[in-house]
Amino acid sequence: MTTQLRKGFWTLPLDRLTPAEWEALCDGCGKCCLNKLEDEETGQVAFTRIACRLLDGETCRCAQYDIRLQFVPECIVLTKASIAEVAYFMPTTCAYRLRHEGKPLPDWHPLVTGDPESVHRGHSVLGWTLPEFEIDEEDWEDYVIEDQ
Numbered sequence: 001m002t003t004q005l006r007k008g009f010w011t012l013p014l015d016r017l018t019p020a021e022w023e024a025l026c027d028g029c030g031k032c033c034l035n036k037l038e039d040e041e042t043g044q045v046a047f048t049r050i051a052c053r054l055l056d057g058e059t060c061r062c063a064q065y066d067i068r069l070q071f072v073p074e075c076i077v078l079t080k081a082s083i084a085e086v087a088y089f090m091p092t093t094c095a096y097r098l099r100h101e102g103k104p105l106p107d108w109h110p111l112v113t114g115d116p117e118s119v120h121r122g123h124s125v126l127g128w129t130l131p132e133f134e135i136d137e138e139d140w141e142d143y144v145i146e147d148q
Helices: 019-024 065-071 083-089 095-100 137-143
Strands: 034-038 045-051
Touching: 034 137, 045 137, 083 095
Parallel strands: none
Antiparallel strands: 034 045
């Protein structure tokens, strides 16, 4: 059975999306799978080039999405109930964060372009991450990047 997605569903408030529409909102950039450093005093979040061990660098998708919490228990699970608490931890270009903030999707988003590859034209982590098992955690500060 194929799940039908409503035309322009990505313009609706998040709480009106079906489960299939919620999942389809993801642009596949992989930025949420970057390891981050959070300043405990200020709450400021810094992204690094260091990717979660489950990120597939060729697809920018989680290699074990359905069972990822078994391997990475600290992985953030975005839901309609949790988005308000965790949006600050997502990239500024994240569709979930943008829609939570009442902003439109960027013009390069695959739902806007109709092209699933449009995200990989300068808006994904394709080709520039480092695997977390190769970098000591105490050295992560050396790999901080600007949020894109």
